[in-house]
Amino acid sequence: MAAPQVHHLFHAPIADHSFSSDKQTLAVARENNVELYQSSGNKFTLSDELKGHEKTVTSVDIAPKSGRIVTCSQDRNAYVWEKTPEGWKPTLVLLRINRAATFVRWSPSEQKFAVGSGARVIAVCYFEEENDWWISKHLKKPIRSTITTLAWHPNSVLLAAGSTDSHARVFSSFIKGIDARPEPSAWGERLPFNTICGEFLNDSAGWIQGVAFSPSGNALAFTGHDSSVTVVYPSAPEQPPRAMLNISTRLLPLNSLIWNGETEIIAAGHDCEPFRFRGDENGWQLAGSIENKAGDSGGAREESALNMFRQMDLKGQTQADTKLKSTHQNTVNTVRVHEEANGAVNSFSTSGVDGRVVVWSA
Numbered sequence: 001m002a003a004p005q006v007h008h009l010f011h012a013p014i015a016d017h018s019f020s021s022d023k024q025t026l027a028v029a030r031e032n033n034v035e036l037y038q039s040s041g042n043k044f045t046l047s048d049e050l051k052g053h054e055k056t057v058t059s060v061d062i063a064p065k066s067g068r069i070v071t072c073s074q075d076r077n078a079y080v081w082e083k084t085p086e087g088w089k090p091t092l093v094l095l096r097i098n099r100a101a102t103f104v105r106w107s108p109s110e111q112k113f114a115v116g117s118g119a120r121v122i123a124v125c126y127f128e129e130e131n132d133w134w135i136s137k138h139l140k141k142p143i144r145s146t147i148t149t150l151a152w153h154p155n156s157v158l159l160a161a162g163s164t165d166s167h168a169r170v171f172s173s174f175i176k177g178i179d180a181r182p183e184p185s186a187w188g189e190r191l192p193f194n195t196i197c198g199e200f201l202n203d204s205a206g207w208i209q210g211v212a213f214s215p216s217g218n219a220l221a222f223t224g225h226d227s228s229v230t231v232v233y234p235s236a237p238e239q240p241p242r243a244m245l246n247i248s249t250r251l252l253p254l255n256s257l258i259w260n261g262e263t264e265i266i267a268a269g270h271d272c273e274p275f276r277f278r279g280d281e282n283g284w285q286l287a288g289s290i291e292n293k294a295g296d297s298g299g300a301r302e303e304s305a306l307n308m309f310r311q312m313d314l315k316g317q318t319q320a321d322t323k324l325k326s327t328h329q330n331t332v333n334t335v336r337v338h339e340e341a342n343g344a345v346n347s348f349s350t351s352g353v354d355g356r357v358v359v360w361s362a
Contacts (some may be wrong), residue, residue, distance in 0.1 A: 004327055007044050009037065015057060016334050018350040021064035023338070026357060027056040034071050036088075044357075050081055053088050058066040059104045061113070072101035072115050078125065080134055093134040094124045103149055109156040111178050116147030122161055124173045124193075139171050139194050149210050149256075153217045155182040157191060160220055162208025168222040168230070170198035186218060186234040186242075197237070202230045203246045208336075210256040210267065215343025221265050223254040229267060233281050243281045251275065251286075256335040260345040260362050266290065268332035268350055272324055274360065290360060291326055330354035 006028075015029040026037040033051050037044035040252050053073035060071045069088070072078040078093040078101055095101060099118030106113045115136070123136035145165035145211045152159055159173045164314075172191035174182070187197040198220070202208070206226030213220055220232045228248045235242040252270035259265055268274040273346040276287040323329070330353035338347040338359055345362040 002361045004361070005042070005358075006327055007357045008355060009035075009044065009357060010355045012355050013330075013353040014207050014333065014351040014357065016029060016061075016353060017349065017357050018060050018062040018069075018336065019338060019349065020062050020067060025062070027060045027061045027062055027069055028351065028357065029071070031056060032073070033057065034060050034069070045361060048088065049087055050079075050090070052079055053077065055100075056062050058100065058102050061105050063106045063110045066110055068106075068110075069334070070104050070106060070113050072104040074100035076101060076117075078104060078115050078123075078134075089133060093123075093125050093136065095125070095136055096138070097121060097123060097308075099146075099345060102147055105152060107152045107156040107173075108154055109179075111156065112173070113174065113300055114150050114152070114159055116150050116163075118146040120145060120147075120312060122147055122150065122159070122171070124159070124175065126175055126178050137173075137175065137193060139173065141149045141194065142196070143169070144200070148208060151212045153187070153213050154215070155185075155217065157182045158187055158197060158217070160211045160213060160222075162211040162222050164207045166201055166205040166224070168198075168200045168202075168208050168211055168220065168232075169196060170220065171195065172197060172254055175205075179244070188237045193298075198232065198241070200230065200232055200241075200244065202228050203248065204228070206253075209253060209269065212257050212259055212265075214259045214262050216262060216305065219259075221257055221259065223257050223267055223269070225253045226298060227251050227253050229254065229257065229265065229277055229284070233266070245279070245281075245284050247277060247279075247284045247286060249275075250284050255331065255333055256350075258335050258345065258348060261342075261343055265362065266335060268328075268335050270331050271326075272328040272330060272332060272352070272354075273303065273326040274332070274335065274348075274350060327358055328352050328354055328356055 036048040038047040054075035069081040074307040079090040097119040103116040122139040150319040204226040206224035211222040254267040254269035257267035265277040332352040
């Protein structure tokens with residue numbers, strides 16, 4: 001397997017990152033700004049900064065086709081940035097929320113985007129031609145806490161959300177005049193706005209950190225703060241799922257995940273490295289770390305920690321070696337598809353608290 005490309009951009013946490021479709025531009029959320037890096041040879045160099053938010057930027061997403069950038073922040077605002085000859089022009093979005101905006105993603109159609117928030121609502125935003133502005137409609141019920149993560153179904157109508165009320169939910173975000181009527185699926189047939197197409201708890205009711213639809217849209221995966229990954233296969237509208245599989249691990253909690261085809265999931269989080277899960281409706285299991293150093297599921301790591309404490313007990317001290325054996329040196333916040341073909345991922349990217357963006361071969 002090819003060695004990962006490591007881009008150590010700065011010594012500060014990266015809340016979120018996004019590549020442009022040609023992979024030449026990289027946007028990273030750093031404190032109150034979004035920094036834009038351009039590819040030159042094997043490295044990325046800072047080319048521009050998007051300034052406008054007054055508080056920490058929590059999420060950023062570049063639309064693949066149009067190249068528009070959407071950002072959201074703890075200042076309760078979202079901006080859509082468009083490239084002009086004079087530079088990047090921001091347009092304020094009317095979110096109408098009274099708590100921090102936490103997560104944002106464009107829909108595959110790029111006609112709208114969704115913003116999660118601490119106000120127990122998801123703002124589904126779209127452009128109104130008559131008034132020349134971005135406005136939002138709110139998905140509210142039955143959310144009872146902060147939205148931590150969002151993922152779009154391939155049809156751009158269904159939206160999955162994970163929150164700190166321990167639920168992963170699938171909503172309809174159908175907006176008349178913007179969306180084409182979706183084909184009936186296992187998630188639902190008639191889908192007016194704010195229809196609940198699914199509501200799921202993991203085994204120990206941990207906070208939901210990451211959520212993703214499979215490439216076909218016929219399965220949903222989410223990861224919780226209890227170090228588990230749950231995969232749901234819906235059966236029919238308003239029916240219990242055909243299968244709901246919970247994979248508990250001895251890892252630290254995972255923060256973000258993506259699908260590689262229909263039978264593999266790649267996830268990463270507080271263990272500072274990405275892991276592979278493989279399976280289908282009959283069962284899923286942890287297949288090991290993507291880094292070459294180990295394919296264990298936490299056992300060897302526990303053993304080495306025990307040895308370290310034994311050494312401390314014998315010698316009264318231990319070596320001050322703080323460098324991890326993994327490529328990332330701190331928690332991974334975001335896993336994103338970098339290059340894919342027909343649902344199969346060729347490469348994916350991760351970013352985290354160590355100020356690194358890493359591109360991996362899948």
